[in-house]
Amino acid sequence: MGKYVWPCPSYSRISSGYGNRVHPIYGTVKFHDGVDLASASGTPILAFAPGTVTVSGLNGGYGNYISINHGGGLMSFSGHCSKLYVSKGAKVTAGQKIAAVGTTGNSTGCHLHFGMHLNGSSVNPLNYVSSKDTVSNYSGAKSGGTATNTVKALFTAYYPAANAMEGGFLDALGNKLDPSKHTCAAPPSVPFGTKITVQGTGTALDGVTYTVNDRGGMIQIENGVYHFDLLMNSNAECNRWGKKYGKAVIGGSGGSSGSTSSGTSTE
CATH class of the missing domain: 2.40.40.10 (RlpA-like domain)
Structure with a gap:
């Protein structure tokens, strides 16, 4: 049973992993603070865990962006969305549809950029959740979080x-x-x-x-x-x-x- 929910069940592949890489736009080595999940435009993005939406809107190179505070110092965020379905301050449940995949901001194709911070420091999302963590086997809290x-x-x-x-x-x-x-x-x-x-x-x-x-x-x-x-x-x-x-x-x-x-x- 999963403690968290994989944010994009209909993804096709991980097109870029976490850590240093050659940036596809700038051509220089830059730290990649999340994982890129290649998906068709409009594919649903789900809340990784219950929490409070702290940002919902345009955010620089991330394009349309949502961040969620899950409490305990844990925060997740989604970038390059085509649509945002929740507003700042909203309480969300694990597995709730919060946005749709797109290619807004600095992006070379449709994908979800999914990242996480723990106590303010970037962490690899794949250390917390995998594609096996579906809504149907979710065993974590139904609600919670703090703004x-x-x-x-x-x-x-x-x-x-x-x-x-x-x-x-x-x-x-x-x-x-x-x-x-x-x-x-x-x-x-x-x-x-x-x-x-x-x-x-x-x-x-x-x-x-x-x-x-x-x-x-x-x-x-x-x-x-x-x-x-x-x-x-x-x-x-x-x-x-x-x-x-x-x-x-x-x-x-x-x-x-x-x-x-x-x-x-x-x-």
Whole structure:
């Protein structure tokens, strides 16, 4: 009996596995953070396990994309979909139809890009589920999940540099930076619009919620620690606060969580 559900029962083959590969579009070696299941356009995509939809919409090179928080630090995501059948915040059951296979985003043909994260780190989906795990033999929980995920974090205060190379006073979406709106830069795997709540820094910012609207080359996930840059009101405030380790609550408060990129794709 299966603890999880294979997300695309009508797939024809695994067209690309997990790990480093020569990217079919860019022609360079890139890390592939999931498995590609070749399927006809419109083939149903099923929820791998019960949980809460944290992202449903366009997400950079992944095209039409859905991520689901299954609780316990486990998140799954589906990219290149032709249609999305559930919205952010929806509770889904294992085996529920959530989307349809397509070729949106950076894609060379119809397939499902299926990926998973555990506590913020990419993991091989084939270590959890196989094509033998059908809806009929599913033995896991019928419902569950949470819209939030708490991770280890390194928060760095920043104030925009007045030069075009570093984006100036514009965020990655081209909007003027406004410290009063409590925005932050996050790793590429955290979609724009995600809510990030600061915890455990021992400062007045604990409990303050920021919205992801920016990126940065050094803003990554290292050894399971998420890096976030918090926009401050001035250079002086930025220098006073510096860097602090703590925890970040990803999602909740109307936000989204999950791990994929927006504009920086490893699909």
